[in-house]
Amino acid sequence: MAMEHKVGRQLFDEVMVPCYSPMQIVPVKGQGARVWDQDDREYIDFAGGIAVSCLGHCHPVMVNALKEQADKLWHLSNVMTNEPALRLAQKLTEHSFAEKVFFANSGAEANEAALKLARRYAADKFGPEKSEIISFQQGFHGRTFFTVTVGGQAAYSDGFGPKPGDVTHLVYNDLSTLAEHMSERTCAVMMEPLQGEGGIISPTQEFIQGVRELCDKHNALLIFDEVQTGNGRTGDFYAYQGLGVTPDILSTAKSLGGGFPIGAMLTTSELAVHLKVGTHGSTYGGNPLACAVAEAVVDEVTKPEVLDGVKQREQWFREGLAQINAKYPIFDEVRGKGLLLGAALNEEWQGRARDILLAAGEEGLMVLVAGANVVRFTPSLVIDKADIDEGMARLERAIAKLHQ
Numbered sequence: 001m002a003m004e005h006k007v008g009r010q011l012f013d014e015v016m017v018p019c020y021s022p023m024q025i026v027p028v029k030g031q032g033a034r035v036w037d038q039d040d041r042e043y044i045d046f047a048g049g050i051a052v053s054c055l056g057h058c059h060p061v062m063v064n065a066l067k068e069q070a071d072k073l074w075h076l077s078n079v080m081t082n083e084p085a086l087r088l089a090q091k092l093t094e095h096s097f098a099e100k101v102f103f104a105n106s107g108a109e110a111n112e113a114a115l116k117l118a119r120r121y122a123a124d125k126f127g128p129e130k131s132e133i134i135s136f137q138q139g140f141h142g143r144t145f146f147t148v149t150v151g152g153q154a155a156y157s158d159g160f161g162p163k164p165g166d167v168t169h170l171v172y173n174d175l176s177t178l179a180e181h182m183s184e185r186t187c188a189v190m191m192e193p194l195q196g197e198g199g200i201i202s203p204t205q206e207f208i209q210g211v212r213e214l215c216d217k218h219n220a221l222l223i224f225d226e227v228q229t230g231n232g233r234t235g236d237f238y239a240y241q242g243l244g245v246t247p248d249i250l251s252t253a254k255s256l257g258g259g260f261p262i263g264a265m266l267t268t269s270e271l272a273v274h275l276k277v278g279t280h281g282s283t284y285g286g287n288p289l290a291c292a293v294a295e296a297v298v299d300e301v302t303k304p305e306v307l308d309g310v311k312q313r314e315q316w317f318r319e320g321l322a323q324i325n326a327k328y329p330i331f332d333e334v335r336g337k338g339l340l341l342g343a344a345l346n347e348e349w350q351g352r353a354r355d356i357l358l359a360a361g362e363e364g365l366m367v368l369v370a371g372a373n374v375v376r377f378t379p380s381l382v383i384d385k386a387d388i389d390e391g392m393a394r395l396e397r398a399i400a401k402l403h404q
């Protein structure tokens with residue numbers, strides 16, 4: 001039985017807005033793929049803070065970058081630029097199609113910038129009629145009012161008054177419906193190049209190529225939300241690089257900072273000119289601390305051994321899950337790419353993803369869900385084989401208990 005701590009989980013209910021329902025444990029420290037709670041219980045982390053802690057907890061390159069920058073300069077505002085932001089922007093352009101970068105503090109903010117750029121570009125170039133944003137059911141793009149409205153779950157945007165208009169939601173991987181629907185009024189198509197929150201759904205090659213072709217045909221911009229898929233998660237630095245389809249605008253966050261809040265919108269010079277002085281901004285966007293950490297993360301993650309290592313680790317995860325499934329049939333399939341994996345529950349276990357998350361927690365393993373029927377794994381990209389094996393042993397124990 002956990003002892004009561006003065007600053008413990010119970011205080012959450014007293015002083016925090018109840019929009020979350022956190023687990024009972026309160027972690028206090030992390031190292032690599034392991035985390036310890038207030039009672040010094042140790043956990044293996046297969047969740048990575050929802051695809052954020054791409055180098056695990058407290059990786060020395062991140063700690064050093066943060067400490068070094070902490071002694072130099074914390075903040076300026078965008079009245080001036082700063083060295084870490086300039087270096088990071090240059091590196092992001094070197095490692096992607098992009099020529100220009102806008103810094104924000106989160107995925108939602110990066111997407112907000114992407115959507116505003118798309119609308120402004122279409123208005124400048126084609127006129128105010130070209131304002132339709134197309135996105136997909138089950139898609140997730142953040143929680144600002146514009147991005148949550150573009151997201152594909154109405155339940156998340158209902159109940160807050162009038163929504164931003166001219167947003168259409170279609171079915172992911174259904175190219176013919178998109179083809180029928182798109183027109184010269186379409187300003188942009190926003191999509192995840194592998195749906196994360198929506199249940200770990202990969203696009204078919206036909207769909208992703210078809211979307212690009214339809215965007216070209218109708219002079220619409222293609223926006224890839226790579227907030228979850230980006231920064232090495234799928235084994236490429238950005239997922240689009242493994243799909244052979246290049247967007248016009250890309251948003252990135254989560255793993256970009258490895259645990260320090262930062263987001264960015266990447267685009268071409270041709271598009272970027274439409275966000276002239278004064279059209280958009282952020283107080284903290286491009287903050288030197290955030291950019292110094294993200295620069296260290298990008299340097300590390302773009303190493304070929306790290307990206308290749310993701311493919312190796314995907315294999316280890318798939319093998320571990322297959323072994324558990326051979327003993328205790330529970331999954332229909334394991335889907336996704338790299339270290340963005342979803343184990344979809346079979347018929348008998350429908351609706352029980354959260355039970356597995358809680359049972360795993362009891363055994364000292366942190367996992368995630370993606371909806372009610374998918375157990376999601378988004379661990380550190382550099383997690384050790386030994387930690388994967390131990391995590392799988394704990395997952396097996398959790399599932400064995402549920403099986404009884």
Ligand SMILES: *Cc1c(COP(=O)(O)O)cnc(C)c1O
Pocket residue numbers: 105106107108109111140141142143192196197225226227228229253254
């Ligand atoms: C997490 C996520 C977001 C939102 O990012 P925040 O940093 O929470 O604003 C947007 N898009 C996708 C695909 C995500 O997974």
